[in-house]
Amino acid sequence: MSAVPSLRHLLLLRPRLRFIALSTSSSPFLSYAPSHHFSPSSLRVLSSSSSPTLTQEEADEAVGKGSSLIDVNPPRGTRDFPPDDMRLRNWLFQNFREISRILSFEEVDFPVLESEALFIRKAGEEITQQLYNFEDKGGRRVVLRPEITPSLARLVIKQGKSVSLPLKWFTIGQCWRYERMTRGRRREHYQWNMDIFGVSKVRGEAELIQAIVLLFERLGINSSDVGIRVSSRKVLQAVLQMYAIPDNLFTQVCVIVDKLGKITREEIEKELLSLGVSIQAVNGIIEVLSLKSLSKLEEVLGSEEEAVSELKKLFSLAESYGYADWICFDASVVRGLAYYTGIVFEAFDREGKLRAICGGGRYDRLLSTFGSEDIPACGFGFGDAVIVELLKDKGLLPDLAHRVDDIVFPLDEVLDGTASRIASSLRKKGRSVDLVEDKRLKWVFKHAERIGASRLILVGNSEWERGAVRVKNLSTREEFEVKIDELV
Numbered sequence: 001m002s003a004v005p006s007l008r009h010l011l012l013l014r015p016r017l018r019f020i021a022l023s024t025s026s027s028p029f030l031s032y033a034p035s036h037h038f039s040p041s042s043l044r045v046l047s048s049s050s051s052p053t054l055t056q057e058e059a060d061e062a063v064g065k066g067s068s069l070i071d072v073n074p075p076r077g078t079r080d081f082p083p084d085d086m087r088l089r090n091w092l093f094q095n096f097r098e099i100s101r102i103l104s105f106e107e108v109d110f111p112v113l114e115s116e117a118l119f120i121r122k123a124g125e126e127i128t129q130q131l132y133n134f135e136d137k138g139g140r141r142v143v144l145r146p147e148i149t150p151s152l153a154r155l156v157i158k159q160g161k162s163v164s165l166p167l168k169w170f171t172i173g174q175c176w177r178y179e180r181m182t183r184g185r186r187r188e189h190y191q192w193n194m195d196i197f198g199v200s201k202v203r204g205e206a207e208l209i210q211a212i213v214l215l216f217e218r219l220g221i222n223s224s225d226v227g228i229r230v231s232s233r234k235v236l237q238a239v240l241q242m243y244a245i246p247d248n249l250f251t252q253v254c255v256i257v258d259k260l261g262k263i264t265r266e267e268i269e270k271e272l273l274s275l276g277v278s279i280q281a282v283n284g285i286i287e288v289l290s291l292k293s294l295s296k297l298e299e300v301l302g303s304e305e306e307a308v309s310e311l312k313k314l315f316s317l318a319e320s321y322g323y324a325d326w327i328c329f330d331a332s333v334v335r336g337l338a339y340y341t342g343i344v345f346e347a348f349d350r351e352g353k354l355r356a357i358c359g360g361g362r363y364d365r366l367l368s369t370f371g372s373e374d375i376p377a378c379g380f381g382f383g384d385a386v387i388v389e390l391l392k393d394k395g396l397l398p399d400l401a402h403r404v405d406d407i408v409f410p411l412d413e414v415l416d417g418t419a420s421r422i423a424s425s426l427r428k429k430g431r432s433v434d435l436v437e438d439k440r441l442k443w444v445f446k447h448a449e450r451i452g453a454s455r456l457i458l459v460g461n462s463e464w465e466r467g468a469v470r471v472k473n474l475s476t477r478e479e480f481e482v483k484i485d486e487l488v
């Protein structure tokens with residue numbers, strides 16, 4: 001084994017050729033590009049708007065200096081994903097995918113651009129007032145989808161009899177809502193959806209809730225951090241029947257009472273009264289919605305009521321699955337979407353700082369609103385923003401550094417071809433290799449540290465004459481001369 005040349009020796013040997021400082025780039029963007037570090041604290045773009053960007057003052061100053069700098073921020077409420085943030089997003093999505101795989105769901109995907117007709121609903125839901133909708137160049141009314149469930153229903157209808165039920169599908173996709181922004185609420189977000197078609201029993205909901213709980217556990221969140229509130233729209237349906245309120249008002253009543261806690265009780269009353277609901281019924285609805293125990297609900301509605309028996313079945317299944325401590329009955333959970341027909345649920349942080357982490361429920365009659373035969377269905381949507389806020393609060397964000405296996409660095413320009421061959425051969429063996437040139441050795445060492453490389457492979461003239469390279473193991477700091485064909 002030959003003596004290792006000193007760093008100084010290598011620096012002297014290294015021809016100072018073609019060194020171009022990035023900061024001298026003529027692009028107006030690069031000179032303002034934020035620098036990224038690899039600590040979890042910088043992984044914040046998924047949830048907040050605080051990624052390091054040019055301030056308005058800096059932008060004004062740049063424009064004042066005569067450069068034609070455009071606004072480098074993405075549109076309000078939307079996000080860029082620089083590498084650190086992209087790693088976090090990929091990590092989260094890998095967890096979504098892994099849980100879906102464990103539950104035996106298949107992945108599907110849809111266009112973000114959908115026809116507007118799919119999202120036109122008349123129940124006065126907030127979501128339909130937040131549409132990014134427009135006419136395309138062919139005069140068609142289109143939307144950037146605010147949610148994925150209608151696309152899913154469209155595909156189920158399109159596949160018709162060719163699909164065998166039950167089908168269990170998951171998807172991860174971007175959704176757009178022109179939303180008032182709060183912590184964890186954005187104008188675009190990614191949603192993980194898991195949906196089951198063809199299961200009418202509460203087994204469907206029980207499976208979905210297990211997926212959510214498994215995901216939380218996988219991320220390090222426990223049942224003292226997060227709970228899942230569960231109720232059923234059939235509770236409200238039963239109350240409406242008690243007061244002889246016509247069925248056709250059911251959806252609108254659901255959408256109104258979902259606002260409980262968001263607007264005042266007086267405003268809710270006013271909206272219900274204007275629908276034609278009597279004041280006695282309004283009081284009855286609000287009273288039932290304040291129930292937090294299943295036995296109380298049973299007292300009010302009777303044990304024969306479907307809402308009661310289904311909820312009881314779900315809670316007993318939860319015991320068998322082993323997630324009973326995660327769920328609680330809360331009659332005020334109605335969810336804001338018009339199409340839910342049965343059990344509804346949402347995950348919340350027990351400190352009460354954040355909006356719903358995820359939400360879903362049963363929607364057995366969505367397909368008929370699109371003119372098709374109904375199939376029982378249930379599912380949930382789980383956004384990427386609130387969960388990251390929660391992980392941040394709990395100190396559970398992972399440390400996701402950029403990692404490569406090897407850096408290959410030719411010490412002389414004439415060895416560029418050799419370095420390429422070495423990099424190529426290592427890559428073919430599956431190692432991640434960063435081939436670096438036109439840098440000083442000092443920079444290469446720093447770079448290796450920054451990207452957590454495990455080996456530095458120096459391709460130098462004297463070693464190359466012996467058919468070898470110098471390999472530095474960056475964790476043990478040992479150096480060896482290794483024959484090229486023995487390099488693995």
Ligand code: HAM
Nearest residue numbers: 147149185186189357358359360379380381382383385
């Ligand atoms: P959703 O309750 O409107 O339901 O949204 C589901 C989840 O998406 C929310 O709990 C939240 O995590 C996330 N989310 C929604 N809007 C935003 C936003 N503006 N910014 C950040 N995150 C957001 C649905 O969308 C249903 N389609 C879910 C479903 C699937 N039901 C049955 N299958």
